[in-house]
């Protein structure tokens with residue numbers, strides 16, 4: 216099932232939420248009335264009509280809505296020039312598309328304002344799979360209608376939709392639609408956003424947990440909300456680690472036994488050098504083993520370590536390695552070769568223990584970063 220990011224714009228992609236506050240204040244000042252933040256904030260995120268009407272009601276002033284909206288539009292561009300992008304916003308949107316996540320703008324502002332905001336951060340409506348604005352629904356935020364409509368039009372289920380919001384009414388709207396809501400802390404701050412029901416908060420898009428495809432998003436979101444098991448990054452994978460750890464004696468014994476058994480299965484008629492390896496999968500706690508398999512075309516030979524790792528991936532999909540044991544018959548025990556180290560760098564962490572054992576009972580302990588401190592990283596690509 217496709218996954219989607221649904222972005223509000225003001226206060227989420229551009230730091231323009233306070234333009235509304237600023238212009239409302241100025242408009243009421245023209246009418247001779249000073250309005251405070253507390254009169255405006257509850258009315259943000261519901262569209263321009265509600266912003267003016269509700270504020271006017273709150274401070275007890277009669278307004279001409281058409282005049283107020285014209286004032287807003289005429290002065291908007293001027294103030295927008297001084298405003299900036301929420302850090303990382305446009306890159307986050309473009310990157311999400313590359314990773315196969317659908318993207319939508321879901322704003323209760325008018326289309327002209329959305330277009331101007333996007334242009335100010337070098338984006339345009341065509342950079343999104345869908346753009347919905349105030350004219351697309353009868354009931355604006357805090358009703359869930361606009362988010363529900365976005366999910367229907369994109370063909371995504373609510374459990375696969377992540378809403379990025381900043382205002383009280385926006386968070387409410389997103390939550391009511393059943394999506395997961397990440398609140399940018401620009402408008403409300405962390406605590407207030409949480410108390411309005413946001414599932415997670417985000418100070419800037421630069422802090423969104425890394426993910427490599429839409430299938431990593433549930434873990435990335437759990438990481439963001441700090442709930443459940445903590446997802447840890449192994450190369451390009453986010454894995455929720457089990458408690459079963461390499462320093463547990465039983466786990467170590469099982470891994471060593473499996474590495475030695477695998478070694479017995481080595482196919483090494485050319486070198487007569489037998490190697491066995493075992494890896495502990497962090498997500499499942501299972502241990503997979505492999506032996507070296509040689510070939511008359513020598514370069515086609517596969518080492519025990521890569522054999523164990525590909526077996527783990529075949530069984531589980533994305534894996535993280537919490538322990539590697541390599542068994543051999545030589546003294547000192549055989550080191551993993553450089554090719555295997557580079558290969559495993561995608562699935563392992565610098566601190567992961569690597570234990571080398573041999574048939575004479577010698578045991579050597581390393582951590583991955585001792586053997587390959589500077590792997591060629593997937594992030595370089």
Ligand code: THU
Pocket residue numbers: 483486488490506507508509516517518519520549550551552555
């Ligand atoms: N070998 C491994 O299985 N793992 C290593 O990390 C080093 C080398 C195997 C490959 C080949 O079958 C034999 O050892 C001799 O190079």
